[in-house]
Amino acid sequence: MPSAPSNLPDLVTPAAAPGVAQLSRTLAVVSLLGLVILSVAWELWIAPLRPGGSWLVIKALPLCLPLAGLLKHRMYTYRWVSLLVWLYFTEGVVRAFGDAPPSRWCAMAEIALCLLLFAACVLHVKGRQKAVRPAEPSAGPSPH
Template sequence: MHMTDPLPLPPAVALSRRLAVASLVGLIALGLAWELWLAPLRPGGSWLVLKVVPLCLPLAGLLRNRMYTYRWVSLLVWLYFTEGVVRGASDRGLSALLAWIEVALCLVLFAACVLHVKKRLKAKT
């Protein structure tokens, strides 16, 4: 190992990082597919696809393992959770199913971010 190589992450930190990145990418993919093809509000796509833009911003920070990003994503995700619950309860058919998938991805993302921050802080002590 070279002096510039980063230290390997503890297993729990590495797992939480993979879960956070995977669930964030899942939310981005779901938002795009939902609003453009699967169940758009209008044929040909919906302006609601723009809801994906804020999710793209933290992706680089998570991939670079920036602690600050994990912290603020754990707050941002509640906006998408709320949208999922509202649309899951009010929409019908495929759109309702997609909304509940959004809720599940949000819960995984939140739990992964909290676990990541907790385990990284513990590893420093």
């Protein structure tokens, strides 16, 4: 019988940790959608740099790309989103200390959502790795 492809754990939720995978997926998707909504609202209505909106609203576009991968449990997506989110975290920190309210409040919300997204991605990846590890076959026959 042929062995399962090595990327199979990337496509399905591990049976050993469905609660952790589902919780972390939900947190990741909710915080990612929160970042998208916040970015659009921030730059168009709440505190645009110019009256009528700002071109900075395009910063929401890269956040839309990983949504499908998160919903499909793509391990690769969780990994690269955990790196991408630090760009938005950095923007939040800079604008939290440099902007006046209400932009400062949006920046603080961005920081909180970034930290939640990062934690959810790390929890998801760690939980999935832990669940897959015991199921891996041994390297070869036993010496006995």
